[in-house]
Amino acid sequence: NAGVTQTPKFRILKIGQSMTLQCAQDMNHNYMYWYRQDPGMGLKLIYYSVGAGITDKGEVPNGYNVSRSTTEDFPLRLELAAPSQTSVYFCASSYVWGGEQYFGPGTRLTVT
Amino acid sequence: DQQVKQNSPSLSVQEGRISILNCDYTNSMFDYFLWYKKYPAEGPTFLISISSIKDKNEDGRFTVFLNKSAKHLSLHIVPSQPGDSAVYFCAARGDLNTNAGKSTFGDGTTLTVKP
Numbered sequence: 001n002a003g004v005t006q007t008p009k010f011r012i013l014k015i016g017q018s019m020t021l022q023c024a025q026d027m028n029h030n031y032m033y034w035y036r037q038d039p040g041m042g043l044k045l046i047y048y049s050v051g052a053g054i055t056d057k058g059e060v061p062n063g064y065n066v067s068r069s070t071t072e073d074f075p076l077r078l079e080l081a082a083p084s085q086t087s088v089y090f091c092a093s094s095y096v097w098g099g100e101q102y103f104g105p106g107t108r109l110t111v112t
Numbered sequence: 113d114q115q116v117k118q119n120s121p122s123l124s125v126q127e128g129r130i131s132i133l134n135c136d137y138t139n140s141m142f143d144y145f146l147w148y149k150k151y152p153a154e155g156p157t158f159l160i161s162i163s164s165i166k167d168k169n170e171d172g173r174f175t176v177f178l179n180k181s182a183k184h185l186s187l188h189i190v191p192s193q194p195g196d197s198a199v200y201f202c203a204a205r206g207d208l209n210t211n212a213g214k215s216t217f218g219d220g221t222t223l224t225v226k227p
Contacts, residue, residue, distance in 0.1 A: 002154070035217075040121070041219035042201060043156070058214065090155050098144060098205035098215050103155030 006091050006104035012108055013081040018031030021076040021107050024054045031094045032074040033101065034066065037088040043090065047096070049074055050097065081111045115139045116204050118218035126226055131189040133221050135202030138183065141203040142216075147176060147187050150199045150220070159200070160187070193224045199223075 007022045025032065030051045035043040046059030049068040063085060065077040074093075078085060089106050092101040117136045121191045135145075143164045148156035162169040162176045162185065169176050174187045189196055204216040 023222050032216075040219065042116075042118075042219040043203075044217075045214055048214070092155075100146065100161065101148075101156075101159040101215070103148075103157065106153075 002037065002105035004091055004093055004102050006089075006107050008107060009105065010108045011110070012080075013109065015081060015083065015111060018079050019081070019109075021078070021089055021091075021109075023044070023074045024072050024075065024106060025074075025093040025102070026072065026093075027095070027102065028071060028092060029093035029095050029102070030071065031097050033092045033094075034064070034074070034076045035090045035092065036060065036085075037090065037106075038081050039086050041091065046076065046089075078109075083111050086111045113138075114218045114219075115142075116218040117202075118199050118201055118202055118221050120221050121219070122222045122224070124224045124226060125192050126227070127194055128187045128191045129130050131187075131192045131196065131223055131225065133187040133189075133202075133223065135187075135218055136170065137185075137204050138184060138208065139204070139216075140180075141206050144205040145176070145178060145185050145201045146215070147174075148201045148203060149196075150201065156201060189223075192223075194225050194227050197223055 004025045033048045034046040044060045047066040049055045091104045094101045142177040146161040150156040178185045199220045201220045205215045
C-alpha cells in the first residue's frame, strides 16, 4: 500500500514551458486535492475532485488545469509556467470529503 | 481575508513540558477542524481532529480543545518529545453549504522541542 505518490520530486522549468505533475493513490479514495505551499505559508487549494470525471476549482486555480479520468490518478497541468508558480506542490486524497487527508511527499518546482 | 490564523510562527519548549499550539478562525460555519504535522521535505500527516459538536478530543499525548464562542482551538502535546519538532498546521472545513466544504489551512507553527 503506497498511499499517495507524486512524481517528479523536483523540477526546474523555464518561463513559458509546460509540465504535468503526476499524482496517484491506491486507497480507492474518491476525493483528491492539489495544494501549493509557498515559503512560510500554509497550503492553498488549487483544484479538487470528488470522483472520476468531476473536478472543480479551489482557491488559486489560475495557470493550472486538472483531469480525473480514473479514481487513482489526478494529474496537475501547468501551462506557460511563470515565476509565481515556483512552489512546493502537494497532492492529497481523503475517504470523507474534507476529512483526514493523506498527502504525497510533494514536488518542488522552480520556474526561472 | 485569512479565515484560519496561527498567530505564532514558532514555539520552543523543553522536552517533557507541555506544548500548546493555537489557532483562530473567523468563519462560524466551519464544522470540522484538523491538525496536521509536517516534517521537512515530507508531506503533511494527519494528527488529530475535532468536530464542532465537541469541545475536546484526546489521542495519547495529543489533545485538541475547541472554544466555539471564541472561535479558537488549541493543540496540547504532553509530554513534548524531540521527535515532535515539526511544523503544525491547523485546518478547518466548512459544511457543504459553506465554501463547498473545502478545507482552509493556517500558515503553520514551527515547534522545536529541546532535549
